[in-house]
Amino acid sequence: MVSAGAGERIFRQLMEFILVFEPLAPRAISYYMGRRLSEWKRQGLISGYKTRTRRLGKFHYKIEVDLDLTSKQTLHVLRDLFPNQLKSVRR
Numbered sequence: 825m826v827s828a829g830a831g832e833r834i835f836r837q838l839m840e841f842i843l844v845f846e847p848l849a850p851r852a853i854s855y856y857m858g859r860r861l862s863e864w865k866r867q868g869l870i871s872g873y874k875t876r877t878r879r880l881g882k883f884h885y886k887i888e889v890d891l892d893l894t895s896k897q898t899l900h901v902l903r904d905l906f907p908n909q910l911k912s913v914r915r
Contacts, residue, residue: 843882850877850885857889870897 854877861873872892880886893901 846882847879850879853877853885853887857887861889861891868897869900 854875857875857877861870861875864870865873870891870893874890876888878886891901
C-alpha cells in the first residue's frame with residue numbers, strides 16, 4: 825500500500841511531467857482534427873477543410889475549423905449536431 829504522502833508526491837511529479845508537454849498540445853489537437861476531418865472527406869461527408877489551433881494560455885486553446893460543404897452535406901452535418909431540433913423542420 826502506498827502512503828498518502830508518497831501518492832501525492834507521485835501525482836505532483838506526474839503533473840509536472842505533463843505540464844512540460846502542454847505547450848505542444850495545439851499541434852496534437854491539429855493532428856487529431858486533421859486525421860478525423862480527412863476521414864470525413866474520404867467518406868464524402870465534407871468537401872474540404874482547414875483547421876487552425878492557437879494556444880491562448882495554459883490549457884486554453886482556440887480551435888478554428890473551416891469546412892467546405894454542399895447543401896446536402898450541410899443538412900447531414902446539422903442532422904448529426906441537432907437531431908431533435910431538426911425533426912420539426914422540413915424542406
